[in-house]
Amino acid sequence: MKWIFNAFIFLMACPVIGQEFYFRQMPLDFDGDIQKIGLLFQGKDQMVWVGTDQGLYSFDGRNYWKINRPDGAIHEVTAIAERSDGEIWTGFDDGYIQVISSLSDNRVISTDSLKDVSISKILFDPAGDVYIATYGKGIWRIRDNQVIRLTYTSLLQTDDVYDAILDHHGRIWLATDRGIWIYQQQPEENLQHLGREQGLPDEIVTKLLAEKNGDVWIGLYDHGLGRYVAAKDSIITVMALEPGDEGVVSLVKGHSDDIWISTEKNIGKYSFSEAGHKIQLPPEITKRLDVILFDRTGNLWIASGNKLYMANTQLDHRIPDITGIQSITSLAGRLWLGCESGLYSMNQDGSEMIQLLQKEQLNILSIYADPAGILWIGTFGQGLYVYDPSDGRKRHLTEQDNISNNSILNIDGKGHKLWLATLGGITEIDWVTDPFRDNLTVTVFQEKFKFPTGYVYDVYAGDDDKVWFGTDGKGLYYLEQNQLYSFNRPIALPGEDTFDLRTIYSITTDEKNNLWLSTTKGNILNLDLNGNVLAHLSSAHGSLNSLITTAKGEIVMVREGAIQIKNPDFGVFSFSSSTGLSSFSPNLNAVCKDKDGSVWIADTDNILHYVPSPTDTARYVHMHLVDISPGVLHPNELIRLNPDSNFLDLRFTGLWYPDPSRVQYRYMLKGHDQDWIYTHEGRAVYSKLSPGTYTFMVAGSFNDDFSKTLPLQRQIIVMPPFYFTWWFISGCIILISVATWLLLRLRIQHINKLHQLEKEKTTLQLLAIQAQVNPHFLFNSFNTLSNIIEEDQKSAVAYVDQLSGFFRGVLMHREAELITLEEEVVIMRNYAYILEKRYGNNISIVEEINNLEGYIAPLGIQLLVENAIKHNKVSNEKPLIITISIDDKWVVVSNPVRPKIQAMTDSTGFGLSSLVTRYQYLTSAKIEILNDGNTFTVKIPIIHLNT
Template sequence: MSTKNIQAFIYIFAFPFLVLGQSPLFEHESFLPGKEVKIIYMAFQDSQGMMWFATSEGAYTFDGFDFELRSIADSGKILPVTFIFEDRDKKIWFGHQKGEISFFEKERTQSLVLNGKTPTTRITGILEDNNGILWFSTYGEGVFYFQNGELHQIEMENGLSENYCYDMLKDDAGDIWIGTDNGISICRLENESVSIKQHTVKDGLNDFIVESMSKCKMNNIWIGFEDKGVSRFNWESKKLSIPKAMENWSFGSVRDIISFDDYVWIVTDNNGIVEYDMIEERLRKLEFPEGQNLKKVKSLFRDSEGNIWLVSDHEIFQSSGKNLEVIHAIDDYNIQNVCAISSDRRGQTWFASEDGIFRFSNLNGPEKRLTKFPVSILDKNQQVMCIFIDHFGFVWFGSFGKGVIRLDPSTGNYRVFSEADGLINNNVLSISGKGNQIWFGTLGGASRCQLDKNAALPNWQPAFENFGRAQGLGNNYIYQVFADYKGMVWFATDGNGVSMFENGGFRNFSEAQGLDSRIVYSITEDMEGVIWANTLNKGLYRLEGEKFVKHPEISEIANEQIQGIICADTGILFILTKYSAGFLDYKNNIFRKIIKRQSLSEFHPNLNDITKDPNGNIWIGTKSGMMKFSTDFRNTTLQPKPLINSVSVVFEPIDKGKQEIFNHGQNHFMFSYIGLWYQNPEDVTYKVKLEGQDLDWIMTEDQNMAYSNLSPGNYTFKMIAGLDNYFDDSNEVSWSFEIKKPFWQSYIFYFLILIMAIAIIYFYIKAREKKIKKKQQLLRDKIEFQFETLKNQVNPHFIFNSFSTLIALIETDTDDAVVYVEGLSDLFRNILEQKDKQTITIKEELLIIDNYYKLQKKRFGNNLNLDIEDAGHSWDFSIPPMVLQMLIENAIKHNVVSKMHPLNIKVYFDEKTKMLFVENNVFKKKNEDTSLGIGIKNIISRFKLLTDKDVAIQETETVFKVGLPVIY
């Protein structure tokens, strides 16, 4: 290794960063950027996993990324929220500063409006008893319970010990414990009647004012007082006791208590958090890093992941509790720049810093918690690089430049062994061993010594056996030595991968054996005996048979260099990088990050500065002290909690609890969802699927998914949240909806179309039948008309009258007789020419009536007059043949034609009605000719077949008029 690389390797141990105290790691959550929140009262988690915070500015939810105000009433008014609770129906209840009560349901906040007595002072607690009845404690008005739609008050006159109430608790029997200004009142509601049992100072309480209560194991109850600290109520013995460590309490009033498996955190009024260790029966005040003002903690809350939420005035902090503990100082001694760390069989932690060698004891006993062992040969330029405890209890320290130091913990005496004593190199980076063998990894090769029976003596002199390239070692630059359970010894080298010593010889593993990197920093063994290697920039490898196989990339730390690996007692690997730490379930490739990047980067963990104590806790040395990781992380939630936040349809939010059916135009959906994982929300990934649309699951990191132009049908949106694309054991949430078909695709529409089609066919058939009947009627009318025409042609009266007129003319005027015969001939010729036509032009019809009128004029002279408007010259339309002739003949036939009563016939066209009128004056004959009326009926029928307009007939005592619709 070059001098530059050696200096770089030493430098990672040398950067100082001062943080005082010993405490869990607390991470600050930025609350509402740009908005001031004066007071935060409490934290709460609902059944869906969402965190809620009660503040002076209302109730907020926090999803790991953003805070959202949720307690805006319909009126738009925002009230201070002092308490939050969720009932068995998943309804969120808010208690307010001035006694108002509201609830959050279906994305709406509504006030509880009741008649009668309601609270007017601050709500200090809400809970639900075994019967589903809600209880509300107040600061000044006792307690209220909500039953049958009414609030019922319990106060001092009803037996409550005091009206000023601080906290409520429900025991396993379903009784309600109420902490007041005068002890505890235990309430039981049966048959709408409340029984109250009081516990005050007279009954053994060590203080009047009970400010907090908390249940712990076996239903024991911790009780916090204003002045006298904490007592414990044993449920089985029904006795109250004060832990010995708390007999002389001096930390002030107790605001809140939270109980863990073997310790209790106690929130005090002005002294921050005090921890009571139930195993060691010892109190200690948690000290916090500079800049974290946690002396004014108001309350604590433990979520389903095991995170502890601290509410302090207007700030929120998140912690893993004792699962992740930062040790900044011990016995008022500041700890920094820890460059080596190890743990002995008693659970004591040995560490070295630039200030020397130390032993940290967590044991319950008279010895000091921190012991320093002066070693005069060490200075800041000869740091300790590694620590090893042999089975005799002697502690070995590998140094940089001074060889190896063997310390007797019982006396503090030590001996130094260097190259002069046979050690292969004075720069010792790693020590490991098993049984009677100890191996030393240096920058010049490896050394081994055997522990004989004299090794238990303080002045024992080891005999070193050295190994280097000449003996088969892959490389003389050794980062780590690791002795596995089978007795084989492994070497992580700089330049030739991994070497393994077995049966007196070495086997080397590099590219040919699957290692893509020649630089290996760390080696460990899992619970199944598999060897793991940590390489430079190439990730992790595990030994399978005769070759190393690369473990799949861990996406969470893909760009981070691993600083150390060690097998945890749970059979998983603990992995440490410069910026994060976590547990790797290597079988499923699940990496559970247990510390955020920004938090660990402040501590600067060192290479291979990692150990495991007998209790399975992982210890690491950093620039800023020590960190302890508890394997209790495995007992908390392993996967994020999925939640569909909202659904928008055509860019408008909907109430997904109410609306699940949409019309065909509402076919654009936007789903917003989240996986609640407060430890590291950035690590959450998602699988989504819209059943009815997607063929398979869609992997995504986005928290929104849009679907456009969905076809009508039934759909179910499904979402699974996992950690970095691992979804086993994840819960699924879903929401189903329907997009209705448009009306024209519905069965009703198809039925109507069928009915319409049947109707069209029916009416088509009927119309066709009607058309056929019309044709038949037209043919029949035509035959009748021809018959009538024939009758007219051979009408005896007409012929008789015509011949009589002709005889008279022959006798008087032969020339006129000739003209008359010609006219009569023309009339019959025109009749024969037009009789087979349906319509003829008006001019053709006027020619017929002109001949007919001339013949009749010879007979009647001036007693018969025909007036045709404009002589019909401007008319341009058609009518059925012989119609006008028949009407003129009809007029002559039915009326007197004489000098005294001349017959005047008028033919004219009405532009307004578009009808041709034939009008005559009426003076009917006394002995009227019999008529069958065939002519008029024939005319009406013929016009019905040719036009939709009707023939108009008007008759008065003086005028008879027929209107004929013309045909264009």
């Protein structure tokens, strides 16, 4: 890398007048004892964030809102950054990092690694990583919620970082007191150092600013402003500072290629298209400059101590040491001023002024510079002077040379022809090559076209080869193809009678060659060539003195006390007392357009320079909701109001920093309001809203034109009382329907009541039988198990399996009306096994099964087996033999009759009778019971569902 020294020396080192902006002090209604404003930041939503030694504030130009830390601590804000999703990340001097996604929603990046260290910069790379530069612990990365310090080679020893940036290659540049360190992660980790050996004149680097082309601006502590030129891989010194400036504290990007640089004492502007300029600061700024901000509407903000100042940089001032300025033009990088005391020439930066033609003692009303650089000077009562600034040649013409009048109010021309607007009419002057040598052709329109005598205030040579003349009381005329025409179209304003277009003070055209005319009482008309009114502008400011069009197609309207700009895309905005024009009273048509498209305006003792903004993306009021009660600020959440709390209070603000006092709002609650409601107060209150869905819309404007702004919208739902809800109404309808149906069915229910009660009784009895197990059986089963365990553990395991299988079957089928024969036989066999273990050879169950197809009521066979044991003797002398036979139609269970003595008294007869009753509901076939005194037989019909 080689060292290049650029000869651009910052004009702070020169005693010049410089550019002067009108700085106004912003309101200071902070909630806290603030001593220092250390940071200014503007988000993509245009909101300005103010970092102070007492915490973070948002500022709309009128009011401040304190953003409290979740931990309640008060510390100095040392870093502010915005992520691509709009989140504002704030770093503090104690290592605390707060993330704000709305004015009422914030979170904390919690880490002990950064505790008690000052956060100097927060960066976001496209991959989603967050880099935290600190003063005291180097550079850190946040990835997947993990905070890790970057320790690659010398980064571990780089503790104190003043500033950091990401360049267009994704590399991190660190400004330190040991030069610049450039860290690269991909494709291979690498660390590069820029110091004195690489061309830095000063290794204490305080600020960095990246350009899109890879260049980097470098703010130095002792040597001003440098620039790393990526294409040449070299460093140049751009601006040197004068002693005592004490280092660069801010670098911000302006419009186009402008760079604003602030030291602790001064502010300057630099661009490659022009020399550097020192900015004249207001005398009330006496303390150290802490930070500057260039916002998106062209305002320059300055923080000094606990005070905040702002100036609109689109309008700057030059204050020459003369008065009585009546006309102005720009030629060869200099301003030419026509005054009551003569002709003056001044550098555009105000650094030098000289007077010319002093002997003539001229009172100059108008100046025109022709394409050859010749000045045509119109005077009051002294005729016309032709002057060549390059060699001092001059020529004088008066009424004796056939001009209409010696008092010339305005001059305009094209090529080798020009026209004079005088107090006595119109004069045309034509020449061939050199107006000093040629015989000038002077034509008086009164003679050639019978033009009426009288005042002609303005002459305007348009781009469409028409030349327009505005007269006093005689109307509007135009010259086309050497013929003069009266523009006597009837002009009708909306809602008014025909407008009397007789007096025209100033004329210009827009990009479509439509006319803009300054007429009586401050009215401005925009007409097409057929006389149709395209726009009508009036103003509370004084009469309009001048109209001129910028290179951006803006119409500049110069009034007494104000300058209005009609932007073709964003409407009209104004410069007035808020930009220092409280005593502004310029002469008629004392304006000119420079070669760069900017406009110079001459006041009597002040020169104003209006520079159109290259980018007008922020030329409208940006709306923000500040508070919703009740509700939340999050834009994606609905506002829901309960029926007993339908009071709604919405507070909003519109951002228009050039002049916040001009912001007007209109709002509407769609579904409630019939039309827009207009107000200057940022608040809307509604009460007693009916249940329903509403949309709140609010828009802001700085010029009463709301067509250029998109309204902010939020949906609001007022919940209905419960008796208006769909579920309550539906429930009532269902309830009434059910009641009606019940009344209609009452007679049928009465007839079937006894039958239904009997059925329910039987069902309950059945469920009771299915759900319970005979306690005696349960006791005997476990007693048997106890005996088996002592004798044969393997048999005990088998017994448990059979017992659990039996209970499993009971539980599985207790709610079923039917089960298959196969399932019933399994339950029966489990039960038989248990009985055989209990009674041994005293009982025998014989199976004669020829069919297992079909269905049967659950536990039917088990109930009959249990019934046989319950009512008959079981002994070793006479074993009880129970026979179970199954064919295609019947399940037959039989046993010999050996009644127990107590059987008749203990038996309830419920088990068998309940089985009979069940089958009455399951099938038309009936259970058959046979008892011949020797054998008791029960025949259960098999149910086939497919028949």
